[in-house]
Amino acid sequence: MSLLEIHGVSKAFGGIHALDACSLTVEQGSITGLIGPNGSGKTTLFNVITGYERPDAGTVTFKGTDITNANPSAIFGLGMGRTFQLVRIFPRLTVMENMHIAVQRRGLRALLSRWTAPHERAHAQELLDFVGISHLTDAPAENLSYGQKRLLEFAMILIALPEVVLLDEPAGGVNPTLATQLTERIKMLNKSGITFLIVEHNMQFVMSLCDKVAVMHRGALLTEGTPEQVRGNPAVLEAYLGD
Amino acid sequence: MKQPLNSRLIKIAWPLLLLVVAVAFPLIDNSPAEQNVAILTLIFASLATAWNIFSGYTGYIALGQTTYFGFGAYAFSLITVNQHLSGGFGLFLLVPVAGLIAALLAIPIGWISLRTRGHAFVVITLVTVFIFQLLAFNLRGITLGSAGIFLPAPGFPIDWILLPYYYVQLAILVLALLVSWYIRSSRYGLWLLAIRDDEDRAEGLGVRTGASKLTAFIISAFFVGMVGAMYAYFIGSIYPQYVFDPALSITIVLMAFLGGIGTLSGPIVGALILETAQQYFSMNAQTGYYQIFLGALFLIIMLLLPQGIVRSLSRVWTAWRVRRGAGGSPVASEHQPVAVEKG
Amino acid sequence: MPLEFDPVTIFDAVLAGILTGTVYALMATGLSLIFGVLDIIDVSQAGYVVLAAYLSLVLQQALHIDLFLGLLITMPLLFLLGLAIELTFIRPIKRDRTQLSILVTFGIGLVIEGVLGVKFGTTEQELNAWYITQGVKVGNFYLSYVYIFAFILAVVLIGALFLLLYRTKFGRSVRALMQNRTAAQLIGINVERVSAITFAIGVALTAAGGMAYGATTPFNNNSWYDLITRLFAIIILGGLGSVQGALIGGIIMLVLSDVTAVVWSPVWSSSVFFVALVLLLLFRPQGLFGRLATRKQ
Numbered sequence: 001m002s003l004l005e006i007h008g009v010s011k012a013f014g015g016i017h018a019l020d021a022c023s024l025t026v027e028q029g030s031i032t033g034l035i036g037p038n039g040s041g042k043t044t045l046f047n048v049i050t051g052y053e054r055p056d057a058g059t060v061t062f063k064g065t066d067i068t069n070a071n072p073s074a075i076f077g078l079g080m081g082r083t084f085q086l087v088r089i090f091p092r093l094t095v096m097e098n099m100h101i102a103v104q105r106r107g108l109r110a111l112l113s114r115w116t117a118p119h120e121r122a123h124a125q126e127l128l129d130f131v132g133i134s135h136l137t138d139a140p141a142e143n144l145s146y147g148q149k150r151l152l153e154f155a156m157i158l159i160a161l162p163e164v165v166l167l168d169e170p171a172g173g174v175n176p177t178l179a180t181q182l183t184e185r186i187k188m189l190n191k192s193g194i195t196f197l198i199v200e201h202n203m204q205f206v207m208s209l210c211d212k213v214a215v216m217h218r219g220a221l222l223t224e225g226t227p228e229q230v231r232g233n234p235a236v237l238e239a240y241l242g243d
Numbered sequence: 244m245k246q247p248l249n250s251r252l253i254k255i256a257w258p259l260l261l262l263v264v265a266v267a268f269p270l271i272d273n274s275p276a277e278q279n280v281a282i283l284t285l286i287f288a289s290l291a292t293a294w295n296i297f298s299g300y301t302g303y304i305a306l307g308q309t310t311y312f313g314f315g316a317y318a319f320s321l322i323t324v325n326q327h328l329s330g331g332f333g334l335f336l337l338v339p340v341a342g343l344i345a346a347l348l349a350i351p352i353g354w355i356s357l358r359t360r361g362h363a364f365v366v367i368t369l370v371t372v373f374i375f376q377l378l379a380f381n382l383r384g385i386t387l388g389s390a391g392i393f394l395p396a397p398g399f400p401i402d403w404i405l406l407p408y409y410y411v412q413l414a415i416l417v418l419a420l421l422v423s424w425y426i427r428s429s430r431y432g433l434w435l436l437a438i439r440d441d442e443d444r445a446e447g448l449g450v451r452t453g454a455s456k457l458t459a460f461i462i463s464a465f466f467v468g469m470v471g472a473m474y475a476y477f478i479g480s481i482y483p484q485y486v487f488d489p490a491l492s493i494t495i496v497l498m499a500f501l502g503g504i505g506t507l508s509g510p511i512v513g514a515l516i517l518e519t520a521q522q523y524f525s526m527n528a529q530t531g532y533y534q535i536f537l538g539a540l541f542l543i544i545m546l547l548l549p550q551g552i553v554r555s556l557s558r559v560w561t562a563w564r565v566r567r568g569a570g571g572s573p574v575a576s577e578h579q580p581v582a583v584e585k586g
Numbered sequence: 587m588p589l590e591f592d593p594v595t596i597f598d599a600v601l602a603g604i605l606t607g608t609v610y611a612l613m614a615t616g617l618s619l620i621f622g623v624l625d626i627i628d629v630s631q632a633g634y635v636v637l638a639a640y641l642s643l644v645l646q647q648a649l650h651i652d653l654f655l656g657l658l659i660t661m662p663l664l665f666l667l668g669l670a671i672e673l674t675f676i677r678p679i680k681r682d683r684t685q686l687s688i689l690v691t692f693g694i695g696l697v698i699e700g701v702l703g704v705k706f707g708t709t710e711q712e713l714n715a716w717y718i719t720q721g722v723k724v725g726n727f728y729l730s731y732v733y734i735f736a737f738i739l740a741v742v743l744i745g746a747l748f749l750l751l752y753r754t755k756f757g758r759s760v761r762a763l764m765q766n767r768t769a770a771q772l773i774g775i776n777v778e779r780v781s782a783i784t785f786a787i788g789v790a791l792t793a794a795g796g797m798a799y800g801a802t803t804p805f806n807n808n809s810w811y812d813l814i815t816r817l818f819a820i821i822i823l824g825g826l827g828s829v830q831g832a833l834i835g836g837i838i839m840l841v842l843s844d845v846t847a848v849v850w851s852p853v854w855s856s857s858v859f860f861v862a863l864v865l866l867l868l869f870r871p872q873g874l875f876g877r878l879a880t881r882k883q
Contacts, residue, residue, distance in 0.1 A: 091440055093440060097436070101434065102448040113430060114429055115433060
């Protein structure tokens, strides 16, 4: 059994088939890249997996549990975190406050606890340190640069100790230095056991990071394999150049 | 985030000093007219603080808090009259009961109205006020309709007849402030603020948005209901059009915006300014001028100072300190999470 | 309370409901149009209605101008007022439009209420004309001509509005804006200009609504609170931002109220409508014709 199994998922908006019987599996402990031309359905697939959209057909299974029609909150609770193509943080809260939104512990006590207590802050601080924005702890999130917001969004997910993280174009709009730094962080987290599924246009980023690459085209899986296999596949090139 | 000891002391000292002044005020100034205004100010400050607990934190602008004000007032009055209770200190014990009844009403109304967002939510909350005003007029068998309900006289000695109202209302305000402050510094408060910024994203991060909003709505209604009961007892009579008054909702919202929504001190500052103005106009001007003043103030605040007086002043203060080289970086001093909210 | 089901009386009530409902629909259409194009809730709309009723009163009393003829003066006047208000108060709201616009327009409504209060006091006023006092007997009750005239006026204005929306270039821009603001901007629609004109049209329509309102109901400077609730209830029932919804919502509301008034009691006429509204919201939070407010991902 794979960690995440997507089977025959379809989704249409109006008459347009964003996903057409798409199937994909993500193995435990892997870093899977998801590439494909614009409009091939990558973000829609992310939305379906994480519960932001309901598929018209097909199933999504996570750790053996059917999550096809679960809501985003339940899926997040099961240990699947995601980031968005356009960063979604809470702009009017400070960086530290943003870090405390995601649920780490359940129960009323956790909810009524004062997050400003030192031990509550310590863990968040460590993670901010890890992604490299700990100097911005008390700044309002809206004052961060685009790249810093991406890192914050990433850290916000990590605080909930997810098993799998879905990143939607993590390197988009991020300067090369930060992107390299991000690659390192993802590798470190992967070693500690977190599985990644990454949508990315930056081929260099994908090829250097992923151990498996899946290519989407017109809402379905075109091919998958190691970065080398995918790179050498003429069908992939045709998908990007064609139409 | 380490703060120097004296700045932390100042943060505790200011509210304490204000509390001491508030407690001492009626003992020093025993003019009934001024004590009267002081009680009304406390009433409005409590309402604006209660409004802030829901709307200020979640960003859902509720224009229907008057519903719970009126419901609290009617619950209090009907129990008093039907049980033939006599005036005195005992009636103050009914105030939290009235608050609870208002909170119970807030459960179904909140549940229905919070299914909508943005514009629709605002409009629905405003509509609820009218529904209840209509009910209060029309259910004559229960509410006596437009004849109103008269409450028993308190029977306090004339020397300090207003003092019990003043101190009970002050206690309600302090309690509302403490609850508001506690929520703001808890993870639950962060959840509410996250809902304000991006509700869908918050939900995706495991925030139980529906339950969080409804809880805040009910807490707010509880306090508003208590204030409604206090108002009924203090004024001595209630009528549908005065306790289910849509303009009251608007006044509360303006007070909160005037001071600054989402802050603790904002609603109090707003209530002080507006209540003073209201008194001035009711004594010195004919009908209409107060509405013009209120409307113009609305326009000025919304268009020029949407952040409210407290935040705008604290920004000016910070800028001044930075210019003098006394403060740290403007970012650090302006956004210490709790410090700023305390204003 | 005894319920009366006399078919003739009910027919009368439905007729009266349709006649007045169309006038309410006219006012609600303006509100819905403004919501759809400017993405704001215009609370002051009811304030313009009351203002228009007073303007008609002044024109009639001071200059002896007929109420319907007076519209030739009040409509352009309110159009200009709408334009001025949009430019000074609505356009500058950039952030938190939803919240701030409601409060800003409430402020405008308060100023109107205050000015009318200073000028006319809070005494209830009534408009007078031969067609208000005279009428025809329909079924069991006496229908004053003004209901029929106001109905015809409302139908003509709504018709004109639909022609404007569906047969002109300006109307196309308006509909494009209502569907997708960003896309409309991209295809070169002058959003600011269309917004200002739409707002002004919405306000101008209240001139007719206000005259009809004043001719059928006693009013004072506080009347706008009651009126705005009804208008809001109508557009929520119809679905925010739907012009057709406003039209049908207006008629449903008044028919329901008038029928309740004759079958049960006038006291409960508005309550029944509000209950119907609440029930509808339980099952369709977006209203009859509305789309659910969702945020973009």
